[in-house]
Amino acid sequence: MAIRPFDAADWPAVWRFLEPVLRAGDTYSFPRDIGEDQAHQAWFSTPRATFVAVDEADRPLGTYYIKPNQPGQGDHVCNCGYVVDAAQRGRGIASSLCAHSLATARELGFTAMQYNLVVATNTGAVRLWQKHGFAIVGTLPGAFRHPAQGPVDAHVMYRRLDR
Numbered sequence: 001m002a003i004r005p006f007d008a009a010d011w012p013a014v015w016r017f018l019e020p021v022l023r024a025g026d027t028y029s030f031p032r033d034i035g036e037d038q039a040h041q042a043w044f045s046t047p048r049a050t051f052v053a054v055d056e057a058d059r060p061l062g063t064y065y066i067k068p069n070q071p072g073q074g075d076h077v078c079n080c081g082y083v084v085d086a087a088q089r090g091r092g093i094a095s096s097l098c099a100h101s102l103a104t105a106r107e108l109g110f111t112a113m114q115y116n117l118v119v120a121t122n123t124g125a126v127r128l129w130q131k132h133g134f135a136i137v138g139t140l141p142g143a144f145r146h147p148a149q150g151p152v153d154a155h156v157m158y159r160r161l162d163r
Contacts, residue, residue: 001055003100006049011044016085017087026119026146048067048108049104050065053096064082066078069114076109077112078110078113084097111162112160113159114158116156117140126157135157139156140153
């Protein structure tokens with residue numbers, strides 16, 4: 001597996017595994033009926049950079065974006081979003097994407113990374129981010145409308161990058 005910058009030609013493959021995640025509505029707060037053009041804008045056009053993890057045949061296995069978490073005086077803190085193809089989960093791809101994003105954030109001059117809405121029921125992601133040094137700095141009671149469980153808590157997770 002390698003991680004490289006996203007190329008426009010990657011979009012059809014990325015959309016094939018990104019769409020089911022967004023439609024499920026249990027980990028991301030994007031509208032469940034988001035259109036492909038809107039998803040492309042959010043995942044590729046708006047962020048500062050987008051990357052893909054690819055196999056030896058250069059097929060996308062997972063992706064992440066990185067962007068400033070806030071404009072202006074908050075633009076030294078970045079935010080990322082990650083998705084791995086469901087068929088490829090359990091291979092360490094998300095962990096590799098996270099490690100890559102931390103290095104990329106430093107290269108881009110960010111001093112911290114913040115995840116604004118980590119769904120508490122997404123325990124695998126919470127564990128993984130903690131493994132990579134993120135702390136839960138706040139819990140927002142009932143802040144996420146889970147499609148099966150109703151309102152569930154969401155965490156704000158944060159990590160400084162100078163350590």
